[in-house]
Amino acid sequence: MENQALLVDLDFGTKQLGGNTALFVKLLGRFEDEYQDAESKLAEFQQHNNLETMQLLVHTIKGVSGNLGLERLAKEAKKVEALVKRDSLDDESLQTLIHTLNQTLTEIQAVRNQHTRSSDENTRHVAQTHSGEHVEALTKALQQQRFISDELFDNATAQSNLSQADKEALQSAILDLDYPRALAILGES
Structure with missing residues (x-):
């Protein structure tokens, strides 16, 4: 038993x-x-x-x-x-x-x-997306509360029109696993 x-x-x-x-x-x-x-x-x-x-x-x-x-x-x-x-x-x-x-x-x-391994597969999928889809891929990953790789974060923030302060706040929210706050920061861009 x-x-x-x-x-x-x-x-x-x-x-x-x-x-x-x-x-x-x-x-x-x-x-x-x-x-x-x-x-x-x-x-x-x-x-x-x-x-x-x-x-x-x-x-x-x-x-x-x-x-x-x-x-x-x-x-x-x-x-x-x-x-x-x-x-x-x-x-x-x-x-x-x-x-x-x-x-x-x-x-x-x-x-x-x-x-x-699952996170690495997510990273490979994101790397295959068109450059215009990185922010969308990050948003989707945050909504699904999945692991956010450095590559996904870097690609999405490079593509976004976030200020440096917002990028730092977004990174902090992701590191704290505060995905609702991260989504709110992305929504403010």
Whole structure:
């Protein structure tokens, strides 16, 4: 039954963010960066019997993974947290959590790679459009809340009649994944 829980629930994570897949992938990347060394930290806390710090880390992993739709990791972290609270953590439970964490990080990398490939395909499509269509392609990508490549941004802003200040504001909005604001800036051109 446990194996039925997903490592990364893309639908849940994307829905949590109003359908913004790019933001979800960005948050997965932050999770990966933040917890890539969690295995060594957990082992160190166990070795030094630092249960309070271990409980805090496991609690944080549980909460963040639950919010991101990392179901299996959230379940394992919940089990380990309960064991740590009762001072009854066993090696097998900790190793299961670490194994699940590593599987989740591997799956996150696969999701991020897939998103990058999709973005690259979008970039190739935009490069094939006529020069008069770059702004339209950028607008469409923003409306669909897709990843905006540097090439798409550069081509569209070169073609637009935006001022330098508006181009910078547009770039800032895109980097912040604030697509409604970016669309508003494009509409003001």
